Amino acid sequence: MLKHALRSLKRSLTSGCPQFGRPATERVDCVVIGAGVVGIAVARELAMRGREVLVLESASTFGTGTSSRNSEVIHAGIYYPRHSLKAIFCARGRDLLYKYCSEHNIPHKQIGKLIVATSSSEIPKLNDIMSCGIQNGVPGLCVMEGSEAMRMEPELHCLKAILSPVTGIIDTHSLMLTLVGEAENKGATFSYNTTVIGGHLEENRICLHIAETKSLENWNGRSPSHPEMVLVPNLVVNSTGLSAPVLAKRFDGIHNAVIPPAYYARGCYFTLSKTKNPPFKHLIYPIPVEGGIGVHVTLDLDGQLKFGPDVEWIDGVDDISSFLNKFDYSVHANRAELFYQDIRKYYPNLKDDSLQPGYAGIRPKLSGPGQPPVDFVIQGEEIHGVSGLVNLFGIESPGLTSSLAIAEHVATRFL
Numbered sequence: 161m162l163k164h165a166l167r168s169l170k171r172s173l174t175s176g177c178p179q180f181g182r183p184a185t186e187r188v189d190c191v192v193i194g195a196g197v198v199g200i201a202v203a204r205e206l207a208m209r210g211r212e213v214l215v216l217e218s219a220s221t222f223g224t225g226t227s228s229r230n231s232e233v234i235h236a237g238i239y240y241p242r243h244s245l246k247a248i249f250c251a252r253g254r255d256l257l258y259k260y261c262s263e264h265n266i267p268h269k270q271i272g273k274l275i276v277a278t279s280s281s282e283i284p285k286l287n288d289i290m291s292c293g294i295q296n297g298v299p300g301l302c303v304m305e306g307s308e309a310m311r312m313e314p315e316l317h318c319l320k321a322i323l324s325p326v327t328g329i330i331d332t333h334s335l336m337l338t339l340v341g342e343a344e345n346k347g348a349t350f351s352y353n354t355t356v357i358g359g360h361l362e363e364n365r366i367c368l369h370i371a372e373t374k375s376l377e378n379w380n381g382r383s384p385s386h387p388e389m390v391l392v393p394n395l396v397v398n399s400t401g402l403s404a405p406v407l408a409k410r411f412d413g414i415h416n417a418v419i420p421p422a423y424y425a426r427g428c429y430f431t432l433s434k435t436k437n438p439p440f441k442h443l444i445y446p447i448p449v450e451g452g453i454g455v456h457v458t459l460d461l462d463g464q465l466k467f468g469p470d471v472e473w474i475d476g477v478d479d480i481s482s483f484l485n486k487f488d489y490s491v492h493a494n495r496a497e498l499f500y501q502d503i504r505k506y507y508p509n510l511k512d513d514s515l516q517p518g519y520a521g522i523r524p525k526l527s528g529p530g531q532p533p534v535d536f537v538i539q540g541e542e543i544h545g546v547s548g549l550v551n552l553f554g555i556e557s558p559g560l561t562s563s564l565a566i567a568e569h570v571a572t573r574f575l
């Protein structure tokens with residue numbers, strides 16, 4: 161069935177938009193929309209459980225969205241409200257990820273992290289973070305005096321710190337490559353340059369409208385579009401990251417009220433110009449700020465040190481630009497000034513002119529500026545009433561850490 165659907169998909173997409181009549185319609189088993197780390201993990205899990213899986217990705221390869229624009233940190237699960245999906249999936253995902261990395265030789269390192277209070281007014285917040293981490297069952301957490309933390313990290317300034325030994329770093333590209341390989345070995349098929357532009361309901365099933373990405377380049381996104389193909393899956397997982405809410409709104413027949421509003425918060429990174437020895441061995445995190453967990457120190461597996469991400473709310477993103485990942489990812493040098501100020505609170509010896517613009521990522525948020533943080537949202541039929549549709553909304557940090565746990569949950573709950 162899948163092979164036939166794919167042959168047809170390719171024929172339709174290469175022959176362009178049908179001028180007359182209805183587009184080809186095919187039934188398929190499972191469709192995952194979006195090949196970021198979460199979509200890939202879900203596709204692998206479904207394929208491992210013996211299902212036929214087709215992954216539709218608008219870009220020319222996997223992992224070009226948020227999954228390649230993050231801090232690459234395996235989070236411990238400290239900050240999230242107790243019993244939230246973020247807390248549950250982060251803890252489970254962390255354990256699964258360390259095991260998976262070890263078994264598949266994926267570069268990673270459990271280097272540990274320090275969360276630091278740099279003024280006395282931050283100490284109550286640090287204590288709250290510790291309580292939250294303990295309630296979430298994060299192993300090995302310990303509070304230390306500033307002097308002890310500064311002995312571990314001589315370049316650090318702080319009054320008090322929390323050490324989280326189970327936090328680590330990972331090569332995300334290797335992870336995604338391995339997951340894709342495993343999914344393909346189990347029969348999953350990845351169709352790149354393939355965009356889902358919307359859908360409609362027939363007998364309470366979702367029919368996906370598919371177009372070749374190239375054909376959308378000049379489309380204004382508002383006029384009616386002709387799908388080049390329609391797919392009718394048994395199970396659809398909308399794992400389109402930043403696009404997930406806007407895509408769900410294009411599924412005719414779903415009540416708009418169940419689809420959360422999308423907010424976008426850009427985060428920029430600056431890298432430290434090459435030094436012989438990086439100044440820190442651990443990840444260093446300040447007290448979280450609204451919208452993010454603060455401009456922190458991250459090391460990659462080559463020892464390159466970067467600082468970020470900051471928080472900059474952006475709007476005016478239209479649907480099609482979002483499907484085609486046409487976000488503004490530029491890092492303006494003038495943002496460096498704020499970075500110097502923030503970083504010198506915990507790294508006072510940071511030299512002038514030592515920061516270079518790095519890269520940016522965009523957080524797929526469900527709450528806007530001034531609003532309380534919102535949990536991951538995983539929506540099935542019980543919420544939107546459509547058989548076989550699963551929407552993954554607001555998969556921001558710790559989405560990378562949680563990816564294998566989200567996949568396990570989706571497969572267990574919706575198959």
Ligand SMILES: Cc1cc2nc3c(=O)[nH]c(=O)nc-3n(C[C@H](O)[C@H](O)[C@H](O)COP(=O)(O)OP(=O)(O)OC[C@H]3O[C@@H](n4cnc5c(N)ncnc54)[C@H](O)[C@@H]3O)c2cc1C
Pocket residue numbers: 193194195196197198199200216217218219222223224225226227228229230231232233234235354355356357399400401402403407427469482483484485520521522523524555556557558559560561562
């Ligand atoms: C600045 C920043 C730092 C972060 N740091 C960390 C961290 O250190 N640790 C951690 O655990 N998490 C972190 N995260 C979160 C993590 O990166 C994300 O949760 C994760 O990458 C989300 O993966 P995804 O597969 O859901 O989305 P994405 O990676 O965005 O993938 C979605 C895919 O869907 C495709 N797509 C979109 N629309 C369509 C369509 N209509 N049709 C077909 N395909 C479509 C896109 O091209 C894209 O490839 C961070 C996030 C940000 C922004």
